[in-house]
Amino acid sequence: MKTLPLGLLLALAPFAQSAEADPAAKPAERVTVTAKAKAPNTVMLPILDVAGLPRVLLIGDSISIGYTLPVRKLLAGKANVHRIPTNGGPTKNGTANLTKWLGDGKWDVIHFNFGLHDLRHMDDGSRQVEPADYERNLRSLVADLKKTGAKLIFATTTPVPEGKLTPPRTFGDVATYNEIALKVMKENGVAIDDLNTAVAPEIAKLQNPHDVHYNAAGYEVLAQAVVKALQKELGK
Amino acid sequence: MIRNRDCLRRGTALWTVYPSPMLRRLLPYLLLVAAAGAAEPRKPNIIFILSDDLAQGDLGCYGQKLIQTPNLDRMAQEGTRFLQGYCGTSVCAPSRTSLMLGQHTGHSPIRANRELKVEGQLPIPADSITVAKALKTSGYATACAGKWGMGMFDTPGSPLKQGFDHFFGYNCQRHAHSYFPTYLYRDDQRFELPGNDGKGVGKTYAQELIQQDVESWIRAQKDKPFFLFYAITLPHARQEIDDLGLYKDKPWTPTQKAYAAQVTRLDADVGRVLKLLKELGLDERTLVMTAGDNGSSFAPGSELGKLFEQASNGLRGYKRGLYEGALRQAAIARWPGKVPAGRVSDEPWAFWDFLPTALELSGTPAPTGLKTDGLSLASFLQGGAAPKRDYFYWELHEAQSLQAARWGDWKAVRNGPAAKVEVYDLKADAGEKTDLAAQRPELVAKALAIFQNAHVDHPDWPMRTQKQMSEANKARAKESK
Known part of the structure; x- marks a missing residue:
């Protein structure tokens, strides 16, 4: 392996890039890719606010990591698009870290998602956060997010492909978890960005095979949907 | 080189523990990181x-x-x-x-x-x-x-x-x-x-x-x-x-x-x-x-x-x-x-x-x-020459509003908006003993032009004489009481 030529590695890189996801992948997430021809992976770094523009916070897992840079680019000059400096993981990780993520800055819009990590199966077959706990955690998160005074948007959890996955997830659970989330958001008057529906029709073209992650075109579609939802709230 | 090998070892360890399709895709990424890590000097x-x-x-x-x-x-x-x-x-x-x-x-x-x-x-x-x-x-x-x-x-x-x-x-x-x-x-x-x-x-x-x-x-x-x-x-x-x-x-x-x-x-x-x-x-x-x-x-x-x-x-x-x-x-x-x-x-x-x-x-x-x-x-x-620039400029609003500028070896000081501009040749007179303002009006004009160019108005920092400053300080003290 040590003798693989650099050129080959570079050629393989685009296929590998979307694999930044679960805790198992952490070593790769933390490192900045700095081959000469490529821009450094800056997605986790803080950004500086451009004065006078509204401040947006994106909260979410690796799917949101994938659309952060395209969203930032699409809203350049229109909004300061921040993200949490990490993979948001399941709701229980959100409730533990939300205060830290929010900091003491003022947010105009907060766009958030939890789900893919909640419905992930653990070694014993249980899900990382079972539906009843997912609902309870979401309610707690929404209550805390409301206190910021920001406009809130919940993004629905994106599809899990059928078949065997690593780490394991079950196709049908997405609908279950989204149903819970939509109920909680409706009760709380939180706007919905239906990312699931945005990618579902063309999912075969957009999603990596046997994976919950997306190719560049997939993240672009997600980013367009996120921007549309953000602009709706920013325009209010 | 050491970091490079560490990274490879880490990649290998992951490969052994999780021989999953996802990790199989991840491995080249880790290797790329390893290769790039060696090429890119760490930020100082x-x-x-x-x-x-x-x-x-x-x-x-x-x-x-x-x-x-x-x-x-x-x-x-x-x-x-x-x-x-x-x-x-x-x-x-x-x-x-x-x-x-x-x-x-x-x-x-x-x-x-x-x-x-x-x-x-x-x-x-x-x-x-x-x-x-x-x-x-x-x-x-x-x-x-x-x-x-x-x-x-x-x-x-x-x-x-x-x-x-x-x-x-x-x-x-x-x-x-x-x-x-x-x-x-x-x-x-x-x-x-x-x-x-x-x-x-x-x-x-x-x-x-x-x-x-x-x-x-x-x-x-x-x-x-x-x-x-x-x-x-x-x-x-x-x-x-x-x-x-x-x-x-x-x-x-x-x-x-x-x-x-x-x-x-x-x-x-x-x-x-x-x-x-x-x-x-x-x-x-x-x-x-x-x-x-x-x-x-x-x-x-x-x-x-x-x-x-x-x-x-x-x-x-x-x-x-x-x-x-x-x-x-x-x-x-x-x-x-x-x-x-x-x-x-x-x-x-x-x-x-x-x-x-x-x-x-x-x-x-x-x-x-x-x-x-x-x-x-x-x-x-890192051993090169200092950058070339038009001028250096200083202000200070303590007892009164002071201004100073340096361009080349010339230095100008004005000790308050009502004071006259002093000009010194730092090359010959680093101790600023001999004011050349009277002999070199063109240098005074240059200094005034720099002052005007460099000073950006700010509501907290109007140019004040000693008397104006002392009145402003009194007013502020009264306000904060």
Whole structure:
């Protein structure tokens, strides 16, 4: 392996890039890719606010990591698009870290998602956060997010492909978890960005095979949907 | 190479534990990272150590005979010493603001020490682009220790809102006048110091705690490049020290002994930082700059100025003025393998150059909306020539609104809006003794043009005469009652 030529590695890189996801992948997430021809992976770094523009916070897992840079680019000059400096993981990780993520800055819009990590199966077959706990955690998160005074948007959890996955997830659970989330958001008057529906029709073209992650075109579609939802709230 | 192999090993270990399809895709990524890690030099650490009211002439390497400064003298031998490094202006808060924001004092939001009740100074604005904020966008860990003076924790100027992950020390400049204070801050949390009353020498010497915090913070920075702004309060008044050391039995006044011990203590603490960098193997990865926040702070004939010959550089003026003695401060840069050893440079530069320098050295793109007056010293520090520029400019709004400019070897000073412009030829007359204004009206005109160009109006800093300033101060005092 040590003798693989650099050129080959570079050629393989685009296929590998979307694999930044679960805790198992952490070593790769933390490192900045700095081959000469490529821009450094800056997605986790803080950004500086451009004065006078509204401040947006994106909260979410690796799917949101994938659309952060395209969203930032699409809203350049229109909004300061921040993200949490990490993979948001399941709701229980959100409730533990939300205060830290929010900091003491003022947010105009907060766009958030939890789900893919909640419905992930653990070694014993249980899900990382079972539906009843997912609902309870979401309610707690929404209550805390409301206190910021920001406009809130919940993004629905994106599809899990059928078949065997690593780490394991079950196709049908997405609908279950989204149903819970939509109920909680409706009760709380939180706007919905239906990312699931945005990618579902063309999912075969957009999603990596046997994976919950997306190719560049997939993240672009997600980013367009996120921007549309953000602009709706920013325009209010 | 070592990091490269570590990375490969980590990749292999993951492969063994999780032989999953996803990891199979991940592996080339890890390998790419490994390969790139070897090709890309790590971003340098940057430490800026700012001393407080130190005169050039206080250090052995600048000619001091009575006070021992072996560490800074060695640092100068191992690095580059600057004879014409200019501060932002000649008092604490605006000079620091110039350093952190990359702006001269005709342009920066803070142009005097403006004291606020109960604690703290006028804060820098929320949307300020500081060195720390900018370097964070490049993945730097950031800390400020010592004295801040640019806004309390509950204002937009808080160091923790201006890009620093960590703070330790005094926020308020008045609080920092005590070396045995009743409390300090760790981040924004106040903690009490046992055995101190904040009025004189007590049991807990604040600088020792600050130094210890700095050392443990540096030790904790393993994974990230870091930026440390170490604003040591030494040797600023009051002249309080836990140990008179070498000077205990000198035939000097208590103030003189304490001052000498403060300077030597500053030197020792810089030495501890340099030793730690060596121990951690960070020597060649770290640029360390030391500078004073202004030039001499005592008159040449005063108790301290006279004994220690603080004006041995032959320069005129001191703190709160804008002659060269107030503006040129003791500055040294050290970065083994990058900054030439033993170089002594008489090319001018100024505090507002530090922000663009840090951006270039860290590979940080200029943030949108950045309005810096500075030029990067990256090449100059590494042995090149200083950047060419049209002029340097200073303002100060203490007793009255002062202005000064330097272009080429010409220096102009106007001691208040009603005063006439003085012009000096620094090449022939570094001591600013012979005012050429009457003979060279074209230089006066040039100075006025620079003043006009460089001064940006700001509601807090109108140009005021002594009388106007005193009235404005009275009105403000009345208002705050």
